[in-house]
Amino acid sequence: MYALLFQGAVDEVSGRPRSVFSNRLVLTNQSFIVDPEKLDKITVSHFFRGRDLRLAVLNFADLRKADFTGAQLQGASLEGAQLQGASLEEAQLQNARLSTAQLQGARLHGAQLQGASLALASLQGAWLNEAQLQGALLLSAQLQRAWLDKAQLQGASLDLAQLQGARLDRAQLQGASLNEAQLQGASLDEAQLQGASLNWARVWRAFGTPNLYLADLRNIDAHQKPWKDNETFGDWRDAIANRGWLRDDLIGQLAVLDPAGKNEPENLLDQGYWDRAHSSQPQGEEVRRNRAKFLADLACMGDSAPYVARGLFHNLMLKGDPELLDAGGLKLFTDQLLKGKSDPTTCPGVRDFTDTDWAELSELGSKTLIPR
Numbered sequence: 001m002y003a004l005l006f007q008g009a010v011d012e013v014s015g016r017p018r019s020v021f022s023n024r025l026v027l028t029n030q031s032f033i034v035d036p037e038k039l040d041k042i043t044v045s046h047f048f049r050g051r052d053l054r055l056a057v058l059n060f061a062d063l064r065k066a067d068f069t070g071a072q073l074q075g076a077s078l079e080g081a082q083l084q085g086a087s088l089e090e091a092q093l094q095n096a097r098l099s100t101a102q103l104q105g106a107r108l109h110g111a112q113l114q115g116a117s118l119a120l121a122s123l124q125g126a127w128l129n130e131a132q133l134q135g136a137l138l139l140s141a142q143l144q145r146a147w148l149d150k151a152q153l154q155g156a157s158l159d160l161a162q163l164q165g166a167r168l169d170r171a172q173l174q175g176a177s178l179n180e181a182q183l184q185g186a187s188l189d190e191a192q193l194q195g196a197s198l199n200w201a202r203v204w205r206a207f208g209t210p211n212l213y214l215a216d217l218r219n220i221d222a223h224q225k226p227w228k229d230n231e232t233f234g235d236w237r238d239a240i241a242n243r244g245w246l247r248d249d250l251i252g253q254l255a256v257l258d259p260a261g262k263n264e265p266e267n268l269l270d271q272g273y274w275d276r277a278h279s280s281q282p283q284g285e286e287v288r289r290n291r292a293k294f295l296a297d298l299a300c301m302g303d304s305a306p307y308v309a310r311g312l313f314h315n316l317m318l319k320g321d322p323e324l325l326d327a328g329g330l331k332l333f334t335d336q337l338l339k340g341k342s343d344p345t346t347c348p349g350v351r352d353f354t355d356t357d358w359a360e361l362s363e364l365g366s367k368t369l370i371p372r
Contacts, residue, residue: 024057025057025058028061030058032062033046045066051072054075055076056073056077058078059079060079061081062081062082063086064082064083065084065086067086068091069090070089073096074096079099080100080102083102085106087106088111089111090112094116095115096116097117098117100122102121103123103126104124109127110130114134114135115307115311118136118138122142123141123146124143125145125249127147128148129150131152132304133151134152134155134307135308136153136157139159139160139161140159141161141162142161142162143162143166144240144250144254145164145250147167148168148171149167154173155176155298155310155311158181159178159179160180161178163182164257165184165256165257166187167187168187168191169191171192172192173193173196174196175195175294175299175315178196179197179198179199182202182226184204184224184225185207187207187208189209189210190210191211193210193212194211194213194294195214195295196216199216199219200218200219200221201220203220204221204226205256205268206222207269208267214290217277217278220271220278222273233257233259233260237254240254285326285328288324289328289332291324291329292330295333296332296337299313299337299347299350300348300350301348303349305348305352306350306352309347312333314360316364330367334364338358338361341353
């Protein structure tokens with residue numbers, strides 16, 4: 001009743017809250033830029049440091065170079081917002097909606113983005129070092145040359161994400177989904193990809209020393225470049241680096257992908273490396289059983305509950321891939337999580353699951369997966 005009266009949805013046409021006594025800030029399509037012509041000459045356009053903006057609706061707002069350091073933005077909606085060059089360091093953005101937001105060059109170091117939606121967001125050159133992104137949705141996000149060192153991405157979805165030239169050194173990607181992700185030229189030094197899914201990922205010129213235990217490495221392609229056959233590297237690079245003040249930085253940072261460049265990265269991961277990594281994994285039922293146990297244990301860890309568990313079972317619901325987890329593995333996974341409903345000590349990771357979460361988890365456990 002409280003949520004209905006005070007925290008209801010916002011009318012998409014009028015931009016006004018539907019709740020009778022709404023307690024959320026709604027500023028859809030608003031501009032916070034006083035003088036756009038002077039934007040390139042200033043460091044901060046507007047200060048929101050430490051502000052309580054929980055559940056705020058700032059869809060399509062112009063917030064370029066705004067300072068949200070340490071702001072409370074849990075559950076806020078910033079879909080389509082212009083946040084280029086903004087500072088969101090240490091901001092609280094759990095369950096925030098940032099789909100299609102423009103975040104090129106934004107600073108999100110240490111931001112709390114657990115369960116946030118960043119689908120189709122533009123994050124080229126953004127700083128996400130040590131950001132908390134457990135269970136986040138980054139479907140088709142543009143992350144070319146983004147900085148994700150030590151980012152926490154357990155159970156996140158990065159399917160179809162554009163990660164060319166991104167830095168993922170020591171990133172925690174256990175159980176993450178990177179199917180069809182574009183990882184050409186990405187740095188994967190000590191990236192933790194245990195139990196992750198990289199089916200059809202593109203990894204030309206990726207380099208580093210990733211941990212790939214129980215990862216799904218089917219159809220990895222270390223030959224395909226990120227530009228089309230009728231394009232050049234320069235055409236592709238310039239299309240990405242066309243963002244004014246960010247252009248020079250991105251041009252330099254994407255040079256690792258220049259086929260005419262003289263210096264290939266060290267620890268280059270060629271096709272032979274990926275083929276050997278795939279063939280060295282346990283095969284058939286054994287790998288699926290071991291993977292199911294690993295993912296269940298990961299989901300049940302108390303850290304970042306309930307975001308990792310929720311992200312993992314949502315990824316499994318969407319895929320329906322018996323080569324990743326067959327019906328037996330899926331039952332093992334769901335049974336372990338469902339035990340936490342009656343006895344939370346058996347699976348602390350499902351703490352704060354909603355009734356919808358439990359219903360969806362039960363539905364997942366009852367499915368018989370059919371090969372696609």
